[in-house]
Amino acid sequence: MADQAPEACFRLIYSSHLRIPAHERKAQLGAIFSTARSNNTKQGVTGALLVWHDSVVQALEGDEAVVRELYETIRKDPRHERLTILEESPDAERAFGRWSMARVSDDEDEPDIPLLMNRDKGGISPAAPRPTTPAQDEVVSTMRGYARAAAPA
Numbered sequence: 061m062a063d064q065a066p067e068a069c070f071r072l073i074y075s076s077h078l079r080i081p082a083h084e085r086k087a088q089l090g091a092i093f094s095t096a097r098s099n100n101t102k103q104g105v106t107g108a109l110l111v112w113h114d115s116v117v118q119a120l121e122g123d124e125a126v127v128r129e130l131y132e133t134i135r136k137d138p139r140h141e142r143l144t145i146l147e148e149s150p151d152a153e154r155a156f157g158r159w160s161m162a163r164v165s166d167d168e169d170e171p172d173i174p175l176l177m178n179r180d181k182g183g184i185s186p187a188a189p190r191p192t193t194p195a196q197d198e199v200v201s202t203m204r205g206y207a208r209a210a211a212p213a
Protein backbone atom coordinates (compact mmCIF):
# COMPACT_ATOMS: atom_id res chain seq x y z
CA MET A 61 0.00 0.00 0.00
CA ALA A 62 1.46 3.38 -0.96
CA ASP A 63 2.39 5.72 1.82
CA GLN A 64 3.61 8.65 -0.24
CA ALA A 65 0.64 10.79 -1.30
CA PRO A 66 -1.52 12.03 1.56
CA GLU A 67 -4.85 10.23 1.48
CA ALA A 68 -7.91 11.32 3.39
CA CYS A 69 -9.54 8.74 5.61
CA PHE A 70 -11.56 8.33 8.76
CA ARG A 71 -9.45 7.74 11.87
CA LEU A 72 -10.72 6.46 15.18
CA ILE A 73 -8.53 6.25 18.28
CA TYR A 74 -9.69 4.37 21.36
CA SER A 75 -8.18 3.15 24.58
CA SER A 76 -8.84 -0.04 26.49
CA HIS A 77 -7.54 -2.17 29.29
CA LEU A 78 -6.05 -5.59 28.52
CA ARG A 79 -7.54 -8.60 30.30
CA ILE A 80 -4.95 -11.11 29.10
CA PRO A 81 -2.98 -12.74 31.93
CA ALA A 82 0.76 -12.01 31.81
CA HIS A 83 1.80 -15.54 30.87
CA GLU A 84 -0.53 -15.55 27.85
CA ARG A 85 0.15 -12.05 26.71
CA LYS A 86 2.92 -12.66 24.22
CA ALA A 87 1.01 -15.39 22.40
CA GLN A 88 -2.33 -13.58 22.49
CA LEU A 89 -0.89 -10.30 21.26
CA GLY A 90 0.86 -12.20 18.49
CA ALA A 91 -2.49 -13.71 17.50
CA ILE A 92 -4.22 -10.31 17.63
CA PHE A 93 -1.60 -8.74 15.36
CA SER A 94 -1.76 -11.59 12.94
CA THR A 95 -5.59 -11.49 12.68
CA ALA A 96 -5.55 -7.69 12.51
CA ARG A 97 -2.97 -7.61 9.73
CA SER A 98 -4.75 -10.13 7.60
CA ASN A 99 -8.28 -8.72 8.09
CA ASN A 100 -7.22 -5.09 7.83
CA THR A 101 -5.30 -5.59 4.61
CA LYS A 102 -8.44 -7.03 3.01
CA GLN A 103 -10.51 -4.05 4.17
CA GLY A 104 -8.11 -1.24 3.38
CA VAL A 105 -7.69 -0.54 7.08
CA THR A 106 -4.38 0.67 8.46
CA GLY A 107 -3.37 1.75 11.93
CA ALA A 108 -1.26 1.31 14.99
CA LEU A 109 -1.68 -0.59 18.22
CA LEU A 110 0.18 0.61 21.28
CA VAL A 111 0.44 -1.68 24.28
CA TRP A 112 1.96 -0.38 27.47
CA HIS A 113 1.52 -2.34 30.67
CA ASP A 114 -2.23 -3.09 30.68
CA SER A 115 -3.12 -0.12 28.54
CA VAL A 116 -4.04 -0.31 24.90
CA VAL A 117 -4.40 2.62 22.54
CA GLN A 118 -5.30 1.77 18.97
CA ALA A 119 -5.66 3.95 15.89
CA LEU A 120 -7.81 2.59 13.06
CA GLU A 121 -7.81 4.31 9.67
CA GLY A 122 -9.90 3.67 6.59
CA ASP A 123 -13.39 4.05 5.19
CA GLU A 124 -15.65 5.33 7.97
CA ALA A 125 -18.26 2.57 7.74
CA VAL A 126 -15.57 -0.11 7.63
CA VAL A 127 -13.68 1.34 10.59
CA ARG A 128 -16.84 1.71 12.67
CA GLU A 129 -17.86 -1.85 11.97
CA LEU A 130 -14.38 -3.11 12.86
CA TYR A 131 -14.50 -1.11 16.08
CA GLU A 132 -17.80 -2.80 16.96
CA THR A 133 -16.12 -6.20 16.48
CA ILE A 134 -13.07 -5.21 18.51
CA ARG A 135 -15.27 -3.73 21.22
CA LYS A 136 -16.84 -7.12 21.89
CA ASP A 137 -13.47 -8.90 22.20
CA PRO A 138 -13.16 -10.32 25.74
CA ARG A 139 -9.39 -9.89 25.68
CA HIS A 140 -9.87 -6.26 26.68
CA GLU A 141 -12.41 -4.07 28.46
CA ARG A 142 -13.31 -0.48 29.29
CA LEU A 143 -13.10 0.72 25.71
CA THR A 144 -13.27 4.48 25.35
CA ILE A 145 -13.32 6.35 22.07
CA LEU A 146 -10.78 9.16 22.32
CA GLU A 147 -10.83 10.71 18.88
CA GLU A 148 -12.86 10.45 15.70
CA SER A 149 -11.43 12.35 12.74
CA PRO A 150 -13.54 12.27 9.60
CA ASP A 151 -10.96 13.93 7.38
CA ALA A 152 -7.65 12.65 8.64
CA GLU A 153 -4.52 12.14 6.61
CA ARG A 154 -3.80 8.43 6.46
CA ALA A 155 -0.69 8.16 8.60
CA PHE A 156 -0.03 4.42 8.71
CA GLY A 157 -0.38 3.66 5.00
CA ARG A 158 2.39 1.12 5.07
CA TRP A 159 1.08 -0.78 8.07
CA SER A 160 -2.10 -2.81 8.26
CA MET A 161 -1.40 -2.63 12.00
CA ALA A 162 1.86 -1.18 13.27
CA ARG A 163 3.08 -2.47 16.58
CA VAL A 164 4.01 0.37 18.91
CA SER A 165 5.68 -0.99 22.01
CA ASP A 166 8.77 -1.06 24.13
CA ASP A 167 8.98 -4.80 24.41
CA GLU A 168 11.60 -7.05 22.89
CA ASP A 169 9.40 -8.24 20.05
CA GLU A 170 10.78 -5.87 17.47
CA PRO A 171 8.15 -3.19 17.40
CA ASP A 172 7.48 -1.41 14.11
CA ILE A 173 7.56 1.85 16.02
CA PRO A 174 9.46 1.94 19.31
CA LEU A 175 7.42 3.38 22.10
CA LEU A 176 10.17 5.55 23.60
CA MET A 177 7.77 6.40 26.40
CA ASN A 178 10.51 8.02 28.44
CA ARG A 179 12.66 9.30 25.65
CA ASP A 180 10.36 11.13 23.30
CA LYS A 181 11.24 14.71 24.12
CA GLY A 182 13.49 15.23 21.13
CA GLY A 183 11.44 13.34 18.59
CA ILE A 184 12.83 10.31 16.82
CA SER A 185 15.61 8.45 18.52
CA PRO A 186 18.63 7.78 16.31
CA ALA A 187 18.25 4.16 17.35
CA ALA A 188 14.78 3.89 15.81
CA PRO A 189 14.87 0.91 13.47
CA ARG A 190 12.84 2.62 10.76
CA PRO A 191 12.24 6.28 10.15
CA THR A 192 8.72 7.42 10.78
CA THR A 193 6.92 10.19 8.93
CA PRO A 194 5.80 13.42 10.62
CA ALA A 195 2.16 12.29 10.32
CA GLN A 196 2.99 9.01 12.08
CA ASP A 197 4.97 10.82 14.76
CA GLU A 198 2.05 13.11 15.43
CA VAL A 199 -0.48 10.31 15.86
CA VAL A 200 1.91 8.10 17.86
CA SER A 201 2.73 11.00 20.12
CA THR A 202 -1.00 11.54 20.74
CA MET A 203 -1.41 7.83 21.46
CA ARG A 204 1.51 7.87 23.90
CA GLY A 205 -0.07 10.79 25.69
CA TYR A 206 -3.31 8.84 26.13
CA ALA A 207 -1.45 5.74 27.33
CA ARG A 208 0.52 7.77 29.81
CA ALA A 209 -2.65 9.40 31.11
CA ALA A 210 -4.24 5.95 31.57
CA ALA A 211 -1.26 4.50 33.44
CA PRO A 212 -1.44 4.14 37.20
CA ALA A 213 0.40 6.90 39.03
Ligand SMILES: Cc1cc2nc3c(=O)[nH]c(=O)nc-3n(C[C@H](O)[C@H](O)[C@H](O)COP(=O)(O)O)c2cc1C
Nearest residue numbers: 092095096097099100116118133134137139140161
Ligand atom coordinates in the same frame (compact mmCIF):
# COMPACT_ATOMS: atom_id res chain seq x y z
C1 LIG B 1 -6.67 -4.76 21.38
C2 LIG B 1 -7.25 -5.48 20.19
C3 LIG B 1 -7.06 -4.96 18.91
C4 LIG B 1 -7.58 -5.61 17.79
N1 LIG B 1 -7.40 -5.06 16.55
C5 LIG B 1 -7.93 -5.67 15.47
C6 LIG B 1 -7.79 -5.10 14.17
O1 LIG B 1 -7.17 -4.05 13.97
N2 LIG B 1 -8.36 -5.77 13.14
C7 LIG B 1 -9.04 -6.96 13.29
O2 LIG B 1 -9.53 -7.51 12.30
N3 LIG B 1 -9.18 -7.51 14.52
C8 LIG B 1 -8.65 -6.90 15.60
N4 LIG B 1 -8.80 -7.47 16.84
C9 LIG B 1 -9.45 -8.78 16.92
C10 LIG B 1 -10.96 -8.67 16.88
O3 LIG B 1 -11.47 -8.34 18.16
C11 LIG B 1 -11.58 -10.02 16.45
O4 LIG B 1 -11.09 -11.06 17.26
C12 LIG B 1 -11.22 -10.35 15.02
O5 LIG B 1 -11.50 -9.27 14.16
C13 LIG B 1 -12.00 -11.59 14.56
O6 LIG B 1 -11.50 -11.91 13.29
P1 LIG B 1 -11.84 -13.33 12.62
O7 LIG B 1 -13.34 -13.34 12.50
O8 LIG B 1 -11.12 -13.27 11.29
O9 LIG B 1 -11.28 -14.37 13.55
C14 LIG B 1 -8.30 -6.82 17.96
C15 LIG B 1 -8.49 -7.33 19.25
C16 LIG B 1 -7.98 -6.69 20.36
C17 LIG B 1 -8.20 -7.24 21.73
